Amino acid sequence: MFLSMNWIGDYVDFSGLDKKALIHNFTLSTAEVEDIIVKGEDTYGVVVAKVLSVDEHPKSKKLHLLKVDRGSAVVDIVCGAPNVREGMLVALATEGGAVSGHKITKATIAGYDSYGMCCSEAELGISDDNSGIWDIERDLPEGVALGTDIKEIFDIDDIIFEVDNKSLTNRPDLWSHYGIAREFATIIERELKPLTLDDVSKYSSLPEVAVKVKSTETVWRYSAIKVENITRKISPANMRIRLYYCGSRAINFLADLTNYVMMEVGQPMHAFDNRKVDKIEVQTFPAPFEFQTLDGVVRKMDENMMMITSGDVPVAVAGIMGGEASKIEDDTDSLLLESATFDGISVRKTSTRLGLRTDASQRYEKMLDPELCVIATERLLSLLFECDGGARVISAFTDVYVNKYPTITLKFDKKYVDRYTGIDISSDTITKTLLGLGFGVERNGDDFTVTVPSWRATKDVTIKADIIEEITRIYGYDNFEIFTSHSALAPVRKEIQKSEEDRMKDLLVKAYRLHEVHSYIWSDDAKNAELGIKTDENVKVINAQTPDHQYLRISMIPTLLSMVKENRGYRDEFGIFEIGHTVEGLRADGLCNEQKKLGVALYSKVNSEEELFLRARDAAAELVSDILHTEAEFVPSVCDFAFEHPQNAFDILVGGEKIGFISVPHPTVLANIDKKCAVAFFEINTAKFAKSEVKLNKYSEPSKFPAIDIDMTFVCDPSAVVFREVVKAATEASSGLLSGVKSRGVYTDDSGVSALTLRFSFVSKEKTLSKQELAPTTAAVAEALAELGLTIKA
Numbered sequence: 001m002f003l004s005m006n007w008i009g010d011y012v013d014f015s016g017l018d019k020k021a022l023i024h025n026f027t028l029s030t031a032e033v034e035d036i037i038v039k040g041e042d043t044y045g046v047v048v049a050k051v052l053s054v055d056e057h058p059k060s061k062k063l064h065l066l067k068v069d070r071g072s073a074v075v076d077i078v079c080g081a082p083n084v085r086e087g088m089l090v091a092l093a094t095e096g097g098a099v100s101g102h103k104i105t106k107a108t109i110a111g112y113d114s115y116g117m118c119c120s121e122a123e124l125g126i127s128d129d130n131s132g133i134w135d136i137e138r139d140l141p142e143g144v145a146l147g148t149d150i151k152e153i154f155d156i157d158d159i160i161f162e163v164d165n166k167s168l169t170n171r172p173d174l175w176s177h178y179g180i181a182r183e184f185a186t187i188i189e190r191e192l193k194p195l196t197l198d199d200v201s202k203y204s205s206l207p208e209v210a211v212k213v214k215s216t217e218t219v220w221r222y223s224a225i226k227v228e229n230i231t232r233k234i235s236p237a238n239m240r241i242r243l244y245y246c247g248s249r250a251i252n253f254l255a256d257l258t259n260y261v262m263m264e265v266g267q268p269m270h271a272f273d274n275r276k277v278d279k280i281e282v283q284t285f286p287a288p289f290e291f292q293t294l295d296g297v298v299r300k301m302d303e304n305m306m307m308i309t310s311g312d313v314p315v316a317v318a319g320i321m322g323g324e325a326s327k328i329e330d331d332t333d334s335l336l337l338e339s340a341t342f343d344g345i346s347v348r349k350t351s352t353r354l355g356l357r358t359d360a361s362q363r364y365e366k367m368l369d370p371e372l373c374v375i376a377t378e379r380l381l382s383l384l385f386e387c388d389g390g391a392r393v394i395s396a397f398t399d400v401y402v403n404k405y406p407t408i409t410l411k412f413d414k415k416y417v418d419r420y421t422g423i424d425i426s427s428d429t430i431t432k433t434l435l436g437l438g439f440g441v442e443r444n445g446d447d448f449t450v451t452v453p454s455w456r457a458t459k460d461v462t463i464k465a466d467i468i469e470e471i472t473r474i475y476g477y478d479n480f481e482i483f484t485s486h487s488a489l490a491p492v493r494k495e496i497q498k499s500e501e502d503r504m505k506d507l508l509v510k511a512y513r514l515h516e517v518h519s520y521i522w523s524d525d526a527k528n529a530e531l532g533i534k535t536d537e538n539v540k541v542i543n544a545q546t547p548d549h550q551y552l553r554i555s556m557i558p559t560l561l562s563m564v565k566e567n568r569g570y571r572d573e574f575g576i577f578e579i580g581h582t583v584e585g586l587r588a589d590g591l592c593n594e595q596k597k598l599g600v601a602l603y604s605k606v607n608s609e610e611e612l613f614l615r616a617r618d619a620a621a622e623l624v625s626d627i628l629h630t631e632a633e634f635v636p637s638v639c640d641f642a643f644e645h646p647q648n649a650f651d652i653l654v655g656g657e658k659i660g661f662i663s664v665p666h667p668t669v670l671a672n673i674d675k676k677c678a679v680a681f682f683e684i685n686t687a688k689f690a691k692s693e694v695k696l697n698k699y700s701e702p703s704k705f706p707a708i709d710i711d712m713t714f715v716c717d718p719s720a721v722v723f724r725e726v727v728k729a730a731t732e733a734s735s736g737l738l739s740g741v742k743s744r745g746v747y748t749d750d751s752g753v754s755a756l757t758l759r760f761s762f763v764s765k766e767k768t769l770s771k772q773e774l775a776p777t778t779a780a781v782a783e784a785l786a787e788l789g790l791t792i793k794a
Contacts, residue, residue: 001168002037002246003180005159007264011181011193022184023161029473030183031167031174039245040157043124045097045104047071048136048148051088051118060110068092068118071147078107078114083132091124091134091150093117100125126156126241128249139237155238160245165362172366173455176266186436186474195265197378198385200225200397209336209398210279215306219282219318220341220403221370225377226274226395228334230254232388239387248359253387254328254335257380259359267339267368267376268360270308270316274334276326277310282318282340292324293317293356305350306342319347319364320356334394339377341370352545367458370404408457412464414446420468425475433474434467497596497690501579503627504598504686512619514575514600517563521581523553527562532672533643539583539592552583552592555641556599557681561665564603565673573604579686597660598689601681609678613648613664616680620652620662623684628654629695633724634662643669652684654692660684707739707763710771710778714756714790718746721756725788730760733784734777737762737769755793 005019014022020036027033049070057063057078064084066077070092077092084090093104094116100123107114117123122130136150144153151157163174173179178195185192209224235243235256243250248259258269288302291314301307301317308316315326319342328335347364351357377397384391414427427446434441440451452461461467472480508514523535525548536554544550553559556578563576577600584593600619602612617634624632633653639646644663652660662682664670670679727741744757760781762774782792 001163001165001175002160003163003177004242004245005161006155006157007177007242007246008181008184011178011195012185012188013190014184014188017188019159022188023159025187026161026183028476028478029187031171032164033161034164035162037160037162038158039125039160040151042101043097043099043156044151045095046091046093046099046119046124046150048140048144048146048150048153049090049092049118050146051084051086051090054084054086057110057112063110065112066118068116069146070094070116071145075115076113077116077118078109078112079118079133081118081120081133083135084118088133088135089137089140090118091136093119099123124156126154126237127244136237138234155241158241158245169366170460172363172368172458172460173266175363175366176262177264179266179455182436182438186433189432189436192436195375195379196382197375198381200374200378200381203393203396206394206396208396211398211400212281213400213402214281214283215318216402218306218343218346219400220343220405221373221399221401222280222282222338222340223373223377223397223399224280224339224395225337225381225393225397226278226334227337227381227384227391228274228394230333230335230384230388230391233330235260236387252328252330254332257383257387258337260383261376261380262359262363265372265376265379266363267372268319268363269376269380270322270338270360271328272310272315272322272326272336272338273328273332274336275332277315277336279310280336280338281309281311283307283309285314289314291317293321294324294327295321296324299354299356302353305353306346308338317350317354317356318342320351320354320361321358337377337380339373339380341368341373344368369455369458370401371454373399405454405457408452408462410450410452410461410464410467412448412450412467414448416464417468417471420465421472421480423480425471429475430471433471437470437474439470497686500627500690501596501598501686504579504623505577507623507626508575508577508600508619511622512575512615514577517560517576517578519559519563519578519580520549521552521583522549523551523558524548524562525550527565528558530672531558531561531565531643532666532668533558533561536641539586554582554584556580556582556597556683557601557641558643560599560601560681561643561669561673561679564601564679568603568674568677573602573606575600575602577601596686598684598686599681600683601679603673603677603679605674605677607678609664609680612678612680613662616662616682620660620682620684623689624652624654627694628689628692629697630654630693637661639663642666652682654689657688657692659688659692701765703763703765705764705766705768707761708769708771708774709759709761710774711744711757711759712778712782713793714758714785715753715793716756716790718754718756720789726758726785726790729784729788730781733780734760734762735780737764737774737777738781739763756790 023033023036047070049068052067052069055065057065062080064079066079068075068077093099095104095106097104099119104117118133120130121127121134168174182192211222211224213219213222232253235250235253239260240250243259246263250256254271258271262268284303284306286303288300290298291301292298306318307314308318316322342364344365344367347361351361417425431441431443438453442449525535528535535551538554539552540550560576579598582595582597584595587593602616604612621632634650635653637649637651639649640661643666645666649663651658652662660683664680730741731738740761742759744759746754746756748754762769
């Protein structure tokens, strides 16, 4: 949510204060500020000017040659705006000035000199309108002289700050500039100025609006009033600027007015064309039907969705959006104004089912204060009469107050505050803070009886502990004295599983340069379908947000493969991993059998599938050797999942127990990711990993004599060779001289005969070995390997 310091400044005096510093302090006391944006500082030297003459450019159908009076001089301007005309008052950027950071200098355009620029609203950064230059005459106060800086007239200079909406979830009062102004006023200990309102009680003698609330369980309050003889069509410039700076585009005067009041006091409102809507009912319908909302989309409404109707004709989705058929038109001169409070849960459910979340629905979801209905109506009428003096009210303020929130009163004493805070906050400070925030306070010495204001009583302040939060956040958490606790606090040791998960992450990031990702626990049917993966039926999610997310996932790998597919265009090779939650059915007690698993996926357009698979194998093996100080076994297996390659699937074993699997994608899955790439993946159950025995590291003194490498080539079927068995047999036959075995590669001739070359490293701790001395040892190694099906090549 974006907030304007100019707007807040209407109600709090910021004179002599650093506004940016105040905004930073707002994070410490109230809500998280995500960004501060300074508006208008890169625009200067723009003045009110008058177009004296407009001549066509002799060589261009689009350009015009203007004489423009800027007050101190008449200058030549070359302008391409289609709406320029003689006598027009414009915003002229003069030489030496700047517009949105663009410096204005003398320019020669199509052979003619131009000494400035007539600006559009978009060029000035105050709207998206770039259809022509800004005709400022309608927005100027009387008596403004030519040459006046437009910043003296319009609120172009402003400081906008963005507040994280999540930090305001329990504070519906802060979804408004006036609510934020109340916070600032309390923080800086200055007066909160009252809103200018039009008293609706003076219209009580007029006929009431026909309002009937049928959905009494989901409506707290519904009020309405009628106004006619509205002649203004376009909002004042400063109103349009404020709306634009706060993320809302200008539509027309009446729509802008309701948006302005919503942003100012936090109450959504809706203006119906009174020619189309002259009475109101709030109800649901017994059967589904189609309804076109203001955004032009035809939506299917069901029997649970609350509707505003005129008679039985639907005119709006309650709390979310009005209907296309009853919208304000260019010729609308009378309106029926709605100001209502709907049940937040009902609005949220409807918004979710429709996939339509609006500024209004976001506020209703937070449980608004019904008392705002009157304040918002009176504020809108005040602004309406200020901007359009001929408008007049033609009905009584009709108010159907269905449900009321109970008044909340809390009692506590200073000792209670001291016990919670651990510091001494004076009773005077407590009183001043709560009064500033709008609480009613009755004090008897150090005893307090506090009445919670209606705008904080909907779901926010309900217990005494909430009062402590109000006092301490305004007092300032950074003002708390830091001291050692009276009771010693012992450090909490990490669980073995968590500690090993952290080590896994460190190794994968530092040694293998992988990127950690985060995902949800459910399977995504749509993304799986894109990969050609059928989602396994598993535990289902009740009331899933979408049918694609109804099953909880069994494996991490489909999620990671989807991420690989989505990111394959950014780099030729990369690797990702996540330690996340999966569910393997239900336990005997009926609860989910939840498991934490490490999933790793590697992608490459550069390396072959074999090279990528071996890199994945190395990563899995190093996790085991680095953390458990033992060796992992990779044993051919039957695929656990259909997305694995049926010939290249292996179980990962530690101490004979399976802790995971490693594979490459099934060819159809790989083709759906990218036909010109390689992908490999593995998954490890971190709980089983943590239960594996951690071996003690064994150290041996290295030989001071050099090793000797001997290559031996064997005729064999490579697919039948288990490398671990080869190393074991060779080691046993080498009389303690073998220090290592490496594969040098496999060669297959045209006849299909394969040969495997192995490099054996031999070393002695007593002397330097020669090939002649090793002949008996190599012969013994060859004989041992022959028993495994490896025949030495002649």
